[in-house]
Amino acid sequence: MIPEHVVDLSRLQFAATALYHFLFVPLTLGMVWLLVIMETVYVMTGKAVWKDMTRFWGKLFGINFALGVTTGITLEFQFGTNWAYYSHYVGDIFGAPLAIEGLMAFFLESTFIGLFFFGWDRLSRPQHLLVTTLMAVGTNLSALWILIANGWMQNPVGAEFSYQTMRMEMTDFWAVVFNPDAQAKFVHTVSAGYVTGAMFVLSVSSWYLLRGRDVEFAKRSFRVASAFGLASVLSVIVLGDESGYTVGEAQQTKMAAIEAMWETEPAPASFNVVAGINEAAQKNDWSVEIPYVMGLIGTRSLSKEIPGIREIKARNRERIQRGIVAVVALEALRTHRNDPVALATFERHKADLGFGLLLRKYVGDVRQATAEIIERAVDDTVPRVTPMFWSFRVMVGLGLLMLALFALSFWTTLKGGCAGRPWLLKWALWMLPAPWLACELGWFVAEYGRQPWTIYGVLPTHLSVSTISVNSLYGSLAGFVGFYTALLVVEVYLMVKFxxxxxxSLGTGRYQSEPVHA
Known part of the structure; x- marks a missing residue:
């Protein structure tokens, strides 16, 4: 058994690098489509201001893109260094989308981003617009394959465990690609990125307008960002509902934890807006509820129940008992591959193999698991409710605030402009961090809510890690945090500077703060 602190440190290291990386990704996903919109208007109208908008915002996009790529590379290496058994166990499935993503990221994206910056004087207007559009498509396709891989971790379809190779093997590539969880995560995540890009342009444009500089440039940028942001935040809300439905279908434990639903309620279940969560007693001391809403989101019906945590734990207790049988049968097959009795037993219980493996956290031989150990494993199958509950609600609250901001901003552009409404411009400026915070909380809910699994229901997290010394983990964690913090400081410095x-900074002679040439 691998010591628990090794598992915790490995999880912390991956979480830190992933969350750092995702500070850069959403802005890349969103800004690239804003560049497409701006350059399309330039090609259609021939007005130089739209070309300047594309080039200026493209410069900020390029800074963010470069640092996003830098922080993303180390994530994939960690699968081999910190999560070696995970890579061995599921590499046949997980490796395919990551390999395709690598080809797209390092060939498709890199090619077109180079043409975007260095092709202004070498390509015609339509050709350069095509390059910008393909750059946007490549960026989003890269995200698609990453989220296909992550969606499979949440809902492992199109694969099954082979007792002969002792690994998960792919049985249907297209089932992996069109996994409902993966598709829902993709559209929800990229829409959140679009909101981030729109908020960035809206906030910076508001800063210009508050200072009365480059007003016409800022007004146009504000107008584009408000319209794109409104459409994007509406998409996030609608697609968030779809994501909630897929979670309700595939990960009922996560759904129950998000809603602090301790008992199974009569259908349709109510939605807890806020609640006083008492995890020790497994109940809510008080709650403010909206009737029917949770049932409609989670099941899209008025008659289907959403199981509560107590019922889920009872089911999991039974699955752990069956999983013990599966683990014992698998060990017999490892000794005698052609044992017909062991094979028949394993085939009957292999769906619960992962639940039996949960006991390996506490005991090497699952047959020696006591009732107390089994109960500890049962408790492990549900993540802590309090962080899940409040993280989700802060994320939703930020989303509603951004919806209100984008709606008001768009309405003001239709009613004669935003320059005369300093309260709105200040609100837009102060809301700049909101989409990043919402994105990070969304990833926390998705990933922490999957615990104790790396592959939901299949491979427990404590079995996935490499055998690494604690000192190595502390050293690499400190190194990553220090290096990534330095990159973040560089990013903020460059973005603020430009x-x-x-x-x-374009040096066209049409704007304030033009560089002085000797």
């Missing part, structure tokens, strides 16, 4: 310079 945002302060504004479109004058």
């Amino acid at each position: 945002a302060r310079q504004g479109p004058g």
Whole structure:
């Protein structure tokens, strides 16, 4: 058995690097489509201001893109260094989308981003617009394959365990690609990225307008960002409902934890807006509820129940008992591959193999698991409710605030402009961190809510890690956090520097803060 602190440190290291990386990804996903919109208007109208908008915001996009790629590379290496058994166990399935993503990220994206920056004087207007569009498509396709891999971790379809190779093997590639969880995560995640890009442009444009500089440039940028942001945040809300439905179908434990639903309620279940969560007693001391809403989101019916945590634990207790039988049969097959009795027993119980493996956290031989150990494993199958409950609600609250902001911003652009509404511009400026915070909380809910599994219901997290010394983990964790923090400081410095310079940094002679040439 691998010591628990090794597992915790490995999880912390991956979480830290992933959350750092995702500070850069959403802005890349969102800004690239804003560049497409701006350049499309330039090609259609021929007005130089739209070209300047594309080039200026593209410069900020390029800074963010470069640092996003830098922080993303180390994530894939960690599967081999910190999660070696995980890579061995599921590499046949998980490796395929990551390999395709690598080809798209390092060939498709890199090619077109180079043409975007260096092709302005070498390509015609339509050709350069095509390059910008393909850059946007490549960026989003890269995200698609990452989220297909992650969606499979949440809902492992199109694969099954082979007792002969002792690994998960792919049985249907297209089932993996069109996994409902993966598709829902993709559209929800990229829409959140679009919101992030729109908020960035809206906030920086508001800063220009508050200072009365480059007003026409800022007004146009504000208008594009408000319209794109409104459409995007509406998409996030609608697609979030779809994501909630897929979670309700595939991960009922996560759904129950998000809603602090301790008991199975009569259908349709109510939605807890806020609640006083008492995890020790497994109940809510008080709650403010909206009737029917949770049932409609989670099941899309008025008659289907959403199981509560107590019922889920009872089911999991039975699955752990059956899983013990599966583990024992698998060990017999490892000794005698052609044992017909062991094979028949394993085939009957292999769906619960992962639940039997949960006991390996506490005992080497699952046959020696006591009632107390089994109960500890049962408790492990449900993540802590309090962080799940409140993280989800802060994320939703931020989403509603952004919806209100984008709606008001878009309405003001239709009613004669935003420059005369400093309260709105200040609100937009102060809301700049909101989409990043919402995105990070969304990933926390998705990943922490999957625990104790790396592959939901299949491979427990404590069995997935490599055998690494604690000192190595502390050293690499400190190194990653230090290096990534330095990159984040560089990112913020460069983004603030060029945002302060504004479109004058282009040196066209049409804007304030133009560079002085000797």
